[in-house]
Amino acid sequence: MDLSFTDTQKMLVTEARQFLKSTWGTSMVRKLAEDTKDYSNDLWIAMAELGWMGIVFPQEYGGTGGNLIDLCALVEEMGRHLVPGPFCSSIGLVGLTLLKEADNETRSLMIPKLASGQITATLAVTEETGGLAPEDIETICVRKNDHYILNGIKLFVPDAQNVDYILIAARTGSKPTNISLFLAPTGSDGIDIRAHKTMSFDAQGELRLVNTQLPLSSLIGEFNNGWPLVDRALQLGTMLKCAEMLGGAEIILDKTIEHLQERVQFGRPIGTFQALQHHCANMAIDVEGCRYLTYQAAWSLSQGFNSRKEVSMAKAWVNEAYNRICTLSHQCHGAIGFTMEHDLQLYTRRARVQEQSFGETQFHVEILTKNIGSLRRGSL
Amino acid sequence: MDFRFSLEDERFRTELLLFLKSDTPQPMPFPGNMTDEQEWKLTTVIRRKLAEKGWLTMNWPKSYGGQDASSIRSLIFNEEMSYHLIPGRDVFGSRMLGPTLMIYGSEEQKEEFLPPISEGRVQWCQGYSEPESGSDLASLRTQAEDMGDHYLVNGGKVWTSMAHKADWMMLLARTNPTAPKHRGISFFLLDMRTHGIEIKPIINMAGRHEFNQIFFDNVRIPKDKLVGEEGQGWYVAVTLLDFERSGIDYAAQAKRLLDDLTGYVIKAQEAGNHRLSKWWINDLLAKLYIDTEVAKLISYRTAWLQSQHIVPTKEASMSKVFGSETFQKVAAAGLKILGLYAPLTSDDDHSALSGYVQECWRYSFMNTIAAGTSEIQRNIIANRGLKLPRN
Numbered sequence: 001m002d003l004s005f006t007d008t009q010k011m012l013v014t015e016a017r018q019f020l021k022s023t024w025g026t027s028m029v030r031k032l033a034e035d036t037k038d039y040s041n042d043l044w045i046a047m048a049e050l051g052w053m054g055i056v057f058p059q060e061y062g063g064t065g066g067n068l069i070d071l072c073a074l075v076e077e078m079g080r081h082l083v084p085g086p087f088c089s090s091i092g093l094v095g096l097t098l099l100k101e102a103d104n105e106t107r108s109l110m111i112p113k114l115a116s117g118q119i120t121a122t123l124a125v126t127e128e129t130g131g132l133a134p135e136d137i138e139t140i141c142v143r144k145n146d147h148y149i150l151n152g153i154k155l156f157v158p159d160a161q162n163v164d165y166i167l168i169a170a171r172t173g174s175k176p177t178n179i180s181l182f183l184a185p186t187g188s189d190g191i192d193i194r195a196h197k198t199m200s201f202d203a204q205g206e207l208r209l210v211n212t213q214l215p216l217s218s219l220i221g222e223f224n225n226g227w228p229l230v231d232r233a234l235q236l237g238t239m240l241k242c243a244e245m246l247g248g249a250e251i252i253l254d255k256t257i258e259h260l261q262e263r264v265q266f267g268r269p270i271g272t273f274q275a276l277q278h279h280c281a282n283m284a285i286d287v288e289g290c291r292y293l294t295y296q297a298a299w300s301l302s303q304g305f306n307s308r309k310e311v312s313m314a315k316a317w318v319n320e321a322y323n324r325i326c327t328l329s330h331q332c333h334g335a336i337g338f339t340m341e342h343d344l345q346l347y348t349r350r351a352r353v354q355e356q357s358f359g360e361t362q363f364h365v366e367i368l369t370k371n372i373g374s375l376r377r378g379s380l
Numbered sequence: 381m382d383f384r385f386s387l388e389d390e391r392f393r394t395e396l397l398l399f400l401k402s403d404t405p406q407p408m409p410f411p412g413n414m415t416d417e418q419e420w421k422l423t424t425v426i427r428r429k430l431a432e433k434g435w436l437t438m439n440w441p442k443s444y445g446g447q448d449a450s451s452i453r454s455l456i457f458n459e460e461m462s463y464h465l466i467p468g469r470d471v472f473g474s475r476m477l478g479p480t481l482m483i484y485g486s487e488e489q490k491e492e493f494l495p496p497i498s499e500g501r502v503q504w505c506q507g508y509s510e511p512e513s514g515s516d517l518a519s520l521r522t523q524a525e526d527m528g529d530h531y532l533v534n535g536g537k538v539w540t541s542m543a544h545k546a547d548w549m550m551l552l553a554r555t556n557p558t559a560p561k562h563r564g565i566s567f568f569l570l571d572m573r574t575h576g577i578e579i580k581p582i583i584n585m586a587g588r589h590e591f592n593q594i595f596f597d598n599v600r601i602p603k604d605k606l607v608g609e610e611g612q613g614w615y616v617a618v619t620l621l622d623f624e625r626s627g628i629d630y631a632a633q634a635k636r637l638l639d640d641l642t643g644y645v646i647k648a649q650e651a652g653n654h655r656l657s658k659w660w661i662n663d664l665l666a667k668l669y670i671d672t673e674v675a676k677l678i679s680y681r682t683a684w685l686q687s688q689h690i691v692p693t694k695e696a697s698m699s700k701v702f703g704s705e706t707f708q709k710v711a712a713a714g715l716k717i718l719g720l721y722a723p724l725t726s727d728d729d730h731s732a733l734s735g736y737v738q739e740c741w742r743y744s745f746m747n748t749i750a751a752g753t754s755e756i757q758r759n760i761i762a763n764r765g766l767k768l769p770r771n
Contacts, residue, residue, distance in 0.1 A: 001389075001452055002382045003684040009381075069381050257766050272771045274755075277762035284761055285678075285698045292677035293670075299381050313670045368666035373642050375662045376649045 016077040038203040048117025061111040072298035079247025086159035089122035121165035124154040141170035160205030181226040200349035238358040286321035312364035412739040426468030431500030445498035451686035462632035472504035473497040484608040505546035524553035533599040543592040567613035586742040626683040630703025631675035694765020697757040704747035711741035
């Protein structure tokens with residue numbers, strides 16, 4: 001048993017924190033929001049120069065051969081500092097899927113570019129229902145001679161407006177899991193992408209596919225048997241979302257403690273009051289739960305184990321815990337925390353959006369009911 | 381990072397489970413299905429067997445009759461013992477007094493008191509709380525007056541678990557009434573057969589006799605039974621608070637109860653029980669499953685820190701708060717799930733899970749009070765862990 005980061009991972013975390021502290025602040029996050037941009041090219045290039053995009057890819061593809069725990073640690077830091085951009089989408093959702101499932105040609109074409117940050121990508125699964133089951137996918141793909149034709153509308157696609165490629169999950173047969181994956185450049189004819197307008201300036205978009213023609217080589221994995229690939233990518237994405245939220249939860253607790261040490265009322269720091277101390281103790285317990293459930297999921301995935309239970313436990317807990325933390329932090333901050341000027345709202349608003357992405361709490365609780373003993377499908 | 385136990389540790393777990401299977405009653409009756417006397421008898425029998433294995437004080441150094449076991453090994457031992465509801469461990473002797481004596485005890489004290497603990501021949505109790513001193517323990521008033529060749533103790537203690545079975549008590553008493561409250565206390569070893577000790581049982585809400593109230597009327601303690609220096613008792617007592625407190629017992633108890641409940645529900649669902657097939661029951665069980673996992677992971681992390689010789693401050697308190705509150709949550713949820721069957725005790729023909737759920741629920745109120753209330757633990761997390769200013 002070893003419940004800590006390796007020395008290399010600790011170094012990675014320290015370097016990432018120092019770098020983000022010196023180059024990326026909440027003022028830049030706000031500026032992006034004002035400019036209605038959601039992505040900083042300068043930051044992306046700087047991150048690429050540090051080798052972050054290559055962290056989980058093998059050296060033969062220009063990466064540094066790290067594992068999912070390295071990636072998890074890095075994303076945790078990015079979550080702390082509200083780093084924008086399609087990092088998790090490019091690396092976790094698409095890069096690792098291609099590494100495992102694409103043919104040699106696609107791999108050697110795509111992965112070095114993803115690993116160096118030259119190109120970006122995302123995965124499009126959800127549609128009108130907003131669900132994550134194969135049944136929710138209605139986008140249709142048919143094969144016509146030497147190409148595929150896709151039609152449908154994808155919604156809530158993470159980073160859709162900021163990427164060069166989209167891995168599209170489309171229906172290719174009548175059985176619920178008859179899903180196939182296609183990799184398409186976002187500039188292709190018949191692809192139209194619009195950004196969603198959200199309360200938290202996070203990047204997600206709508207993808208319209210109108211008679212989109214893709215070459216046969218765009219198929220990733222087996223035809224009609226792509227759901228396991230989507231499923232795996234979603235598990236990775238869920239774990240990374242947890243890591244991002246964990247980073248947010250940690251910094252919110254840190255900032256709350258700072259505030260309670262400095263703010264004086266009744267002639268003393270309000271941190272001396274038990275009511276607020278106990279809020280912080282509860283927040284600390286919640287952070288601890290977020291941390292080890294997330295690391296456990298990352299570790300389990302990195303070992304190649306069936307990690308469905310670990311991933312769902314993590315997301316179901318982090319969803320609720322992170323939002324409890326934000327709410328208590330507002331209570332500790334008083335009126336100032338409710339202003340646009342204060343950074344707290346940047347996290348609070350994102351926390352509610354993050355809660356919904358990659359499965360809301362009940363989605364994961366339901367997965368758990370099917371994975372703890374043999375509980376039957378519950379009746380109403 | 382590695383969430384697995386080492387092969388040796390897993391081998392130990394297997395050995396322990398095989399031992400429990402062969403050397404303890406299986407299945408272990410729920411405490412509510414035994415009288416206090418039956419349970420005590422089982423405790424002493426199993427304690428001797430654990431001592432023979434060397435497990436009772438496995439966490440002690442070899443030189444004191446232990447096995448130098450890592451805190452991870454101890455964690456596994458306590459996890460399985462608690463999960464399988466096995467009586468026999470002696471937390472006061474092996475986890476508290478023993479390590480305290482190793483630091484503060486004289487050579488004579490170590491020689492006299494350590495071997496009986498590791499051999500499972502002695503029951504200790506903890507004379508800390510008083511009627512007027514609960515969370516504010518340092519305000520305790522029981523007095524030990526220096527009479528030249530001995531101390532004379534007057535006053536009383538309360539909530540003293542197992543005092544009625546104990547051979548010895550670790551006693552905190554005030555030796556200097558004028559010193560600041562933390563500095564006027566001394567730590568004594570008191571022979572429970574000494575003249576002048578009266579023990580009155582207190583029956584707890586679960587219907588069991590564990591607590592006692594103790595009255596001291598001119599009780600003599602020989603001078604060589606003072607541990608550490610006079611006036612240093614508070615510091616002697618708190619030194620060990622952060623050790624051997626992984627909190628796994630709470631987490632394991634919660635997990636056991638939840639597993640029993642889940643098994644019960646699954647069986648009922650398979651038998652076509654309509655009421656127990658509702659979605660909310662599955663939902664509740666799944667959410668509690670996550671809570672018990674968090675309780676376990678926080679305990680593991682606490683034990684792991686100890687294995688790295690890092691003193692866990694906030695972690696041990698977090699583990700205690702979250703584990704005990706989770707047990708309470710699981711027990712209360714268990715009552716909801718059992719519905720009209722919830723209140724039936726083990727001697728009712730229709731009882732569910734032998735009345736274990738209502739028994740756990742009644743017990744669960746103690747877990748968030750004893751050994752530092754949840755509120756005191758949260759103070760510790762905030763002050764010592766998060767560095768929030770003290771009042």
